Amino acid sequence: MEWLTYLLKVTACTVLFFGFYLLVLRKLTFFKINRFYLLATLFLSFIIPALQFEVKREITVVETEAPVNIPEINPVIQAPVQLIQPVMVKYQPGVVHKIDWMAVMYYVYGITASLLLLVCLWRLCSLLKHTNRYTKNGDGLKLITKTEGFTNCSFFNYVFINDEDLSTADLSILLKHEQVHARQYHSIDKIVLMVFKAVLWFNPVVYLYDKALEQIHEYEADEITSTDFGNQEYANLLLKLAISKSDMPLIHNFVKSPIKDRIKMLFHAKSKNMKKLIYLLALPVAVGLFWLFAVQVVYAQHIKEESKPSKDFYEGTLKGKVLKIKKEAIGFYTFDLLSDGKIYPIEATNFKEKIKVGDELIAYIMGKGFNMKKMDKSGKVIAETNGPIYNATKVTTLDGNLIYEWNLEKHAFLYEANKARFASSKIKSIQKGANGKIEKIVLNDGFFTINLNLKTLNIKDDNFKAGDKVLVKFIGEKLVSKHTYSTDKMIVLYSEPRKYMIKNEALYNRFYLSDGKQKVALLKSEQVKVAVPVEPKIISFKKIIGDVKNKVSYMENAVIDIVNCRLEAEYVELDQLNGKMTAKNAVLKAKEGGSATAKIIVFNLKDGSYRAENGEGKLGLNIRDVAREKDFLTKLNDKVEYFANDSVKMSKDRSIVSLFGNARLFYNEIKLSGSKIVYNKKDNTVLVNDATMTSGNTKVRADSLFFDIRTKKAKLYGTDLNR
Template structure:
C-alpha cells in the first residue's frame, strides 16, 4: 500500500501546483517560464513523495534508564536464539483469497495499457513519416491529404500542400519550426507517461492541455513577430476546421483559437512580475515538510555518554562525601560544597530539598555547566564547574532524598536504527479467520499501533494486558503521542516465558 500512498501524495502535490498556476501564473505572458514551471512542478510532484527525511531530535535521558534498556537488549539478543523468547507465531490455516491484493496488479495493468497505446501512436507517427519526405528549413515535410495534417512531431511536419498557398505554408512552417527548436514534443511524451502513471487524477489531463496551450502561445508569439499578428490570426481562423485527435502531435489549430488570438494582441507582462514565480517556494517547502520530513525523538547514544564520561569522569557516576557548605544562588536553587576524596565539587539542587551542612550523602552526578561571574574590573572569571545531581541518598544509601526526573519516550533507537519499546497490549484486532490484523500498545503515555495483517499470524500467545518488547521501523506520527507502523520486526513477551526461536517479520 506504500505505492498508493505515494501516488495520493503525488496527486495532492499536483493539485496545489496546478492551482497556483491557474490563480497566479496563467495570465502572464512569460510562456517559457510557465512551461518550465509546469514541467518542473510535475516532476516535483512525483519526487517529493519519494523522499524520506528524518530529523532526529536528541533528548537527554537518565543514564540509569539507558543502561537498563541497553543491558536488557543485549541480554535479549544473546539469549534469544536458544531460549526464552515468546514471539508472534504463524500457524497453518485454510487459504483465503485477498481481493485487495489484486489492486496493485489492476493498477499496473492499466498503466501498461496506456503506455502501450502511447507507444503505438508513436510508432504510427514514425511509420507515416517514412514516405514522401522533403527537407526545408531543417524540417522534414511529409505530404498528407487526410488524417492528421498541418501538424508536427519533433522535426516532422505533416502538411496538406494543395489547400495552402505559398504564404500560408511559409507561416505554418515557421510555426512548426518553433515547436521543433524548443523540443515541445519531448514535453508531450513526458505528459503521455505522466497520464499513464497518474491516470486516476483529473488534474493531470488539465495539466496536459495547459502545457500544450503554452506550446502554441510560444510558437504563435515567434511566428506573429515575423509575419504580423493580423495576417497570422486570419490564417488561424481559416485553418480552424482542420483538427486531429492524435495526442503526441502539435496541430496548428488544435488549441482554442479564441484564446490564442486574444493572447496575440495582449500586452506583454512586465518583468517585475517574474518575482511572482518565487511564491512557489513556500509551497514546495511546505509539501516537503508535510510529506517527507519526520521528526523523531532520539535518546542520547552510548557514544555521547562515553564522550561525556571521558570529558569529566564523575558525570554519570555515583560519589560519596560530606556537605561542607551551602550557598543560596536564588530563591529556588542552592549549591552545596560537596567534599569527596579530598576534592570539593559544587552541586546545584532545588531549595525545597532538605540538605544540611555535615550531611553524608551518596550523589549521582547527571551533568555540569561552567559558572561565570564578572569581577570589579568587568572581567569574566570562570569558577569551578557546577554540577547537577540526578539522585541523592543518605550515607547508608537506603533513603532517597532526590528522585530522578525521567522523561518518557515512545521508543528508543538501536545501533542499526531499528526502534524498540517496552509497553502493554491495549487491543488486538482480528479478522473473521482469526488472524491478528492490528495490535495497539499503550504504556500509559504513548500508543504504538502496528498493522500486521500481511504477517498472516493468529498471535495466540498474546492477549490484552501482556507486557511486550517490540522492535520495528517506519513509524509515523498520526496524533499526539500516537505512532503507527506496518513494519513490525519482532515482538517478545515480558517477562520471558516460553522457549521458542526468534522470528523476523520484516517483509
C-alpha cells in the same frame, strides 16, 4: 503498501504544484518559464516523496512516575467436578479463502499502466510510418503532403500539410509556426507527458498538466510567428483552419488548442519583467512538500535493564540449518534449527513433511518459548519438553520459497491474557508541544490507525522517529472512525527490535511484573443474567480518592452494604461508569447469618453477580437473597470461563478465542487444559492441543481433543485411557 503510499504522495504534490500554476502563473506571458515550471514540478513530484532525511534534536530524557495503588487480581481456582463420558464426533474445520485486495490493486495498477505505455508506443509507430517520404525545405523542415487524417501539424521537424486549401501566404505562416515547435523541441514534452499519464493514470491532475503544457506550446509558437506576419493576419489563418481536428496526441496540430484562448493571448498585453519575481512564491510550496514528505523527526528513550524480556523470549528472523526432526514426548513434532551457534527447537507439526535434516531455512520467531508437561491423574509429571519450544509465524527456504506461514485475520490489535491490547505497527507521525514534550504519536500498519494521546505523561524523547516499527500495549481504546482508534491509556511502546521504549509506569505496574511477565486476570465469556442492577451503599471508610472524569472511587478500610450483605474490605475500587466494584482482603457477611473471607471479591453491579478468589467459609445468603447456604465461589451454571498464562487472541467479532500457554477452560462440570485452546462461541465448540479433560479423580489425556458444548460430546485423538 509502500508503493501505493508513494504514488499517493506523488499525486498530492502534483495537485499542490498545479494548483499554484492555475491560481498565480497561468495568465503570465512568460511562456518559456511556465513550460519549465510545469515540467520541473512534474519531476519534483516524483523526487520529493522518494527522499528521506532525518532531523535529530538533543532533548533531555525525563521519566515520570505516577504510582497508583491498584489491587492485583489473580485467576479463580476452580474445583474439579464429575466428568461427562466422551463420545466420538467428527470435526472438519472450514477453510475460508480471503481476497488479498492489496494484491488486486497492485495488478490493476500495473496492467493499466503497461497497457497505456503500449498504446503510446503503438501511436508513435503509427506516426513514424508516414515519415518515409518527405520533401526537405530550406529551414530544415521535412514536409509530408497528406489530405486525410492528421494534417497541418508537426512532430519534431516532420510537418504534415494539406496544401489544397492553403494559399502561398497561409502556407508560409503555417510552416513558420511548426518551425517554432521543432526548434523548441516541444515534441519531447509530449512524449514525457505520455509516460507520466501512463504511470499516474488514476490522477486527473496529470491530464490537466498535459493540456496546460500543450497550450503553452501553442502560445509560444503563436507569439513568435505573429511577430513576423502580424497579429491580424495570423488570427485570420487560425479561424480559417479551425474546422480541422486530429486525435493523435503526439503531434502539434496548428488549430488543436482552443482558438478563442489563443487569439485572446495574441492581443493580450505582455507581462512586465518585474512579475517574474512571482515565480519565487513557488519555493515555499516546494519546501513545504519537502518537509511534509521527505523529513522525519526522531523521538524516544532507552529501555530500562529490568524491563528486558526473559531469557526464553526471542523475536526476529533466524537463519540456519535443520539438525533434527523429532516427535516430542508430549505429542507434537519439532525441529532443531542451528542459527548463529545456538539451537532453537521450533514447533513443526503442520509442516514436518516439507522439511528434512540438512535443509537451510529462514524462520521468523515472535514470542516466548514454552516448557510443556504431561501429568498422570495423580499429578505426577510423566513427560515434558527439554527446554522451551518456539512457534514460527513463517518458514521459508533461503531463496524465499514459502514452506509455512501462520495466517491470521487482520485486526487493529489483539488481547493478552491480562486484557491488555497489543499491536505491531509503524509510527506515522509524532506531535510535540512547544515545551518539547510528546503530545501524540500516530501509528499506522497500512490498514489500521491508532492514535496514542500522551500529553498527560510529560515525556521528552528523541529516539523514535516516523517510519519505525513498534510494538504498543494499551487499554481504553475508542473507535473514532472506520479503522481508526484512539486511546490516552498507553501502557508501553517498544521499538522493534527492542532497543528503546516509552513506558507509562502506573499502567505498566498494574498489568506486568518487573521482568515483563503478565499479571494474569480471569477472562469470562458470559455473565449470569438477572433482572435489575444493584446499588452499593457506602457506610464508612478511612480514606477516599475520587476520579471525577471516569467516575471511579478508591476507598481504604471501607464498610459497604450491598443488598442483604455487608462488605468490609481493606481496599475497594468502585467503578460506577462500568458497573463494577472490586474488594481486596474482604469479609462478606450476610444479614441473616453466615460469612466468608476472600483475597479478592469482584461484584458486577449491572446484574448482581459476583466472583471470589481464595475464599473460605459459606454465606447464609447471596447478593440477591435467592441462593442460601451455597458455596461462596461462583458456580459456572452453564457459563464458559477461560484463561491462559501467555496470551489470549480474539477474532474481529470476538466469536473465536485462541488461548496460548497453560490454557484452561471451564464449562459446568468439565475442566479442559492444554498448550492451546480454540473456543468458537458461535458453534459452541472447543478444540484443545496437548489436551487434558478432568473431573474429580478422573483424568483423560490426548494429543488433541474436540468438544461440542451443546451435545456434551467429545472426540479424542492420540488418547491413552489407561494413564
